[in-house]
Amino acid sequence: MKKILILLTLVLTLAACSDAVAKLSNPSEKVLQIGDTTITKDQVFQFMISGDTSTVIINMAKNVIRNAKVEVTDEVREMAQKDLVLMKDILKDDFLLGLKSLGYTSEEDYVERALVPLAQQNVMMKTYIEANLDFVVATYYPRRARIIEFAVEEDAKEVLAAIKAGGNTEELGKANTTSLDFFGQLATYHRDSNLPATVKTFLKDANGPMLTQELISANSKFYIVEVIEAVPSRFQEEMITSLSAVSTLIDTMWLKEFTDAGFTIYDINVYNAIKNGSQSKFLPSR
Amino acid sequence: MINFIKKNWFIVLIGILFAGATVFFALEQTKDLLPGKTVNGKDIVFEINGQAITVDEYYLELERTFGIQAVYQLFERAVLAQVGNRTDDIITDARLQAESTIKSFKDYYGADYETYLLEALKAVGIDRISDMHLFFESALMLEDLMTTYFTEEAQFNQYLEQRKPRIVSHILVRMTNPNQPTEAEQTKLDTVKAKIEAGEDFAQLAKQYSDDTGSVATNGSLGLVDSTTQFVPEFLAASLALTEEGQLSAWVKTTYGYHIIRLDSLAKEDIVKDQKFLSSMVSLFPNAQQTLIWEKAQSLGLTFGNAEFEKRFLDYFAELNKEEGDE
Numbered sequence: 001m002k003k004i005l006i007l008l009t010l011v012l013t014l015a016a017c018s019d020a021v022a023k024l025s026n027p028s029e030k031v032l033q034i035g036d037t038t039i040t041k042d043q044v045f046q047f048m049i050s051g052d053t054s055t056v057i058i059n060m061a062k063n064v065i066r067n068a069k070v071e072v073t074d075e076v077r078e079m080a081q082k083d084l085v086l087m088k089d090i091l092k093d094d095f096l097l098g099l100k101s102l103g104y105t106s107e108e109d110y111v112e113r114a115l116v117p118l119a120q121q122n123v124m125m126k127t128y129i130e131a132n133l134d135f136v137v138a139t140y141y142p143r144r145a146r147i148i149e150f151a152v153e154e155d156a157k158e159v160l161a162a163i164k165a166g167g168n169t170e171e172l173g174k175a176n177t178t179s180l181d182f183f184g185q186l187a188t189y190h191r192d193s194n195l196p197a198t199v200k201t202f203l204k205d206a207n208g209p210m211l212t213q214e215l216i217s218a219n220s221k222f223y224i225v226e227v228i229e230a231v232p233s234r235f236q237e238e239m240i241t242s243l244s245a246v247s248t249l250i251d252t253m254w255l256k257e258f259t260d261a262g263f264t265i266y267d268i269n270v271y272n273a274i275k276n277g278s279q280s281k282f283l284p285s286r
Numbered sequence: 287m288i289n290f291i292k293k294n295w296f297i298v299l300i301g302i303l304f305a306g307a308t309v310f311f312a313l314e315q316t317k318d319l320l321p322g323k324t325v326n327g328k329d330i331v332f333e334i335n336g337q338a339i340t341v342d343e344y345y346l347e348l349e350r351t352f353g354i355q356a357v358y359q360l361f362e363r364a365v366l367a368q369v370g371n372r373t374d375d376i377i378t379d380a381r382l383q384a385e386s387t388i389k390s391f392k393d394y395y396g397a398d399y400e401t402y403l404l405e406a407l408k409a410v411g412i413d414r415i416s417d418m419h420l421f422f423e424s425a426l427m428l429e430d431l432m433t434t435y436f437t438e439e440a441q442f443n444q445y446l447e448q449r450k451p452r453i454v455s456h457i458l459v460r461m462t463n464p465n466q467p468t469e470a471e472q473t474k475l476d477t478v479k480a481k482i483e484a485g486e487d488f489a490q491l492a493k494q495y496s497d498d499t500g501s502v503a504t505n506g507s508l509g510l511v512d513s514t515t516q517f518v519p520e521f522l523a524a525s526l527a528l529t530e531e532g533q534l535s536a537w538v539k540t541t542y543g544y545h546i547i548r549l550d551s552l553a554k555e556d557i558v559k560d561q562k563f564l565s566s567m568v569s570l571f572p573n574a575q576q577t578l579i580w581e582k583a584q585s586l587g588l589t590f591g592n593a594e595f596e597k598r599f600l601d602y603f604a605e606l607n608k609e610e611g612d613e
Contacts, residue, residue: 022340025328034583057331265320266331
């Protein structure tokens, strides 16, 4: 009896000495059979988890939060439909081919699995930015501005002189630059905008409407920057739309959501997949 | 009981200390371990926002994302294991490739090589290092099956028609500036020209005079050349313009110098045994591997455990066959 008790104690002690591995409830279920060989669910599962599954795991977790926080209303579906129209317009005849290459089986599948979740995320981002306005503004310093980019310094100097003389920045930009990104259009810019650091410093330091008195040069390009509005509360809607697409801010929002939602892992393979995969920032502490 | 404890106080004390040490050891061993969780008899992989995600739900999501590709790999291996020609040569080659791979991992990763090797093997569906030869056997049997398929009349004739395959050799007289040969370069060119005109053996001349270090060891042979071979355009055009076995081209000027090219063979057996044949055919028939495996699987008999997955799997192959037909 004593021996049995000691043995049991040891077995129980050793049994608890490994990380948990979740097991399928029906691992030997047939997926398919070819001739005399059966491929089981567990074989397929082991094969699949040998790759980087972290994106799938994190998306599943995000879906739980998205669906808890944002109901899929007609308004959300309308946002998804607007994005669909935009995508079709950009990709034109390549649209369906593009979807297939991304692993979507149809337009409906794309809307349900990509665009509706994106619309939900945008609603969450709006709420997050509104609730953390001071932090967001201090970190990303959004500005409404017109920027014109030139390849030739002389062209830039002429346009800057014309603007200083009272010319319209947007009209002069459209008429005098070949840049497709910065031609004097009114837009919202921020810390993560794809701009040279010197231009972003000018934007950050601008506390009100102002025009560059000298050209800003960077990477063999020349910039004229006219800040139209530096007080975010006066262009809050545009600011939220613009910042909702900033990946670093999206990550910040999700990290907070994951912490608040008590993300806890109960399977060592899932833990390692996140730890070693592309989504390691979401790894909770053990 | 009290009397028993009083009488055996030392043994009881040892027992209590032992039990305490066991509990401490167990706690110490498990404090950093990831705990598991079960809800309604199902294992949980994670919890978020109070919602538990089971491993079965995780499987379904993975299957929707990676399932077709994952199953295809296992499916292909199962088909090959049943229809592949597992010859002694294949078994030997597979073992040699496995040994060579282990050696490469040992050389590169040192003592930890098994961890890295296992990781790489898992990605191709192999769980143990001792089973690695099975992966190579499968790959070699597939190669064998594909070669047989590509030598069938329909596929081979299409290759002949579209890519003009042939076996060629050449002799290169390298020049720093082909437009202004040095005296030595010109002398060498004249010597080779004279010997060729005198009817001397091309292979021997290539071995003796060619400046192409890549082909000199094979007596000037470049092996299989077809319309997709990555050669300088003047050289490729001259190679493809030859029509008779043994025919010599005129001298061809390229950025490397002057070449003379000989058409060695147009024979199917020579083309098929060239190492470049398979890759050239695969580029002409990019979906051949999957369609061939599919045909073999159908002959073996194929049944599915789930109708939804069956539809997706069949659609995947139907799409591949459609693409193959479109070419």
